[in-house]
Amino acid sequence: MTCSTATAPAPFILSPSLLSADCGRLADELQSLERTGTTWAHWDVMDEQFGPNITFGQHVIKRLRPASSLFFDVHLMIREPERYLDDFCEAGANMLVVHAEATLHLQRVLARIRQLGMQAGVALNPATPLNVLEYVLDDVDMVLLMSVNPGFGGQSFLPSTYRKLRELRAMLRQRGVTPHIEVDGGVDVGKTPELIAAGANALVCVYGLCSAADRAARFQGCAAAARQGQTITL
Ligand code: DX5
Ligand code: ZN
Numbered sequence: 001m002t003c004s005t006a007t008a009p010a011p012f013i014l015s016p017s018l019l020s021a022d023c024g025r026l027a028d029e030l031q032s033l034e035r036t037g038t039t040w041a042h043w044d045v046m047d048e049q050f051g052p053n054i055t056f057g058q059h060v061i062k063r064l065r066p067a068s069s070l071f072f073d074v075h076l077m078i079r080e081p082e083r084y085l086d087d088f089c090e091a092g093a094n095m096l097v098v099h100a101e102a103t104l105h106l107q108r109v110l111a112r113i114r115q116l117g118m119q120a121g122v123a124l125n126p127a128t129p130l131n132v133l134e135y136v137l138d139d140v141d142m143v144l145l146m147s148v149n150p151g152f153g154g155q156s157f158l159p160s161t162y163r164k165l166r167e168l169r170a171m172l173r174q175r176g177v178t179p180h181i182e183v184d185g186g187v188d189v190g191k192t193p194e195l196i197a198a199g200a201n202a203l204v205c206v207y208g209l210c211s212a213a214d215r216a217a218r219f220q221g222c223a224a225a226a227r228q229g230q231t232i233t234l
Helices: 023-035 058-067 081-091 107-115 160-174 189-198 214-228
Strands: 013-017 040-046 070-076 097-098 119-124 140-144 181-186 203-205
Touching: 013 107, 013 181, 023 058, 023 081, 058 070, 058 081, 070 081, 070 119, 081 097, 097 107, 097 140, 097 160, 107 119, 119 181, 140 160
Parallel strands: 013 040, 013 203, 040 070, 070 097, 097 119, 119 140, 140 181, 181 203
Antiparallel strands: none
């Protein structure tokens, strides 16, 4: 089975997390995100076992799929994600991100995601070393570094993420592969330049940052300036 149409991702990506959206009106929230020019939406799926919280699942995403043309970046913080790959494919996920810590058979899971026609992402918790990626780098379209521990929005960004990002970028360069590098948790406008300088090209941000058009424009401007090595004025 193949499903979902993956739009070509932009070189720099904001992926607003719907964890902070008004869950009573998700269709409106998605449409207002589209109006800001953002092209991705980040779904934080948790099962209370891996991610210590309960959020939304495949049924909610499936119902929302017709309401939006955003690229659905679906971050599975669930135990044994292999049990739900087909469901999230049918729900319309474009990128399916699984945690390396949540499955015994990471390579098989990533290969199956691609076989289903989705892009495959692998996520690492803050304490997980980069070497778990060593033999799956050819199987991924994105590496997601958690800059907080899974569970909740609004946690403080862990500064150890910067060093991990630099090391990841060096690892990818050495291997000659170019997956997206996404950072998730506690990201705000002020951290954007340093995160980009350290190697990130996709940032999960709180929905509130992108809900107003001027905020989104500011964020994008910040990213553009950072890429050109300019001083950032927020
Ligand atoms: C943690 C979540 C958060 C969230 C982003 O499980 O994955 O990282 O999406 O929200 P903030 O930026 O508030 O941490
Ligand atoms: Zn996430």
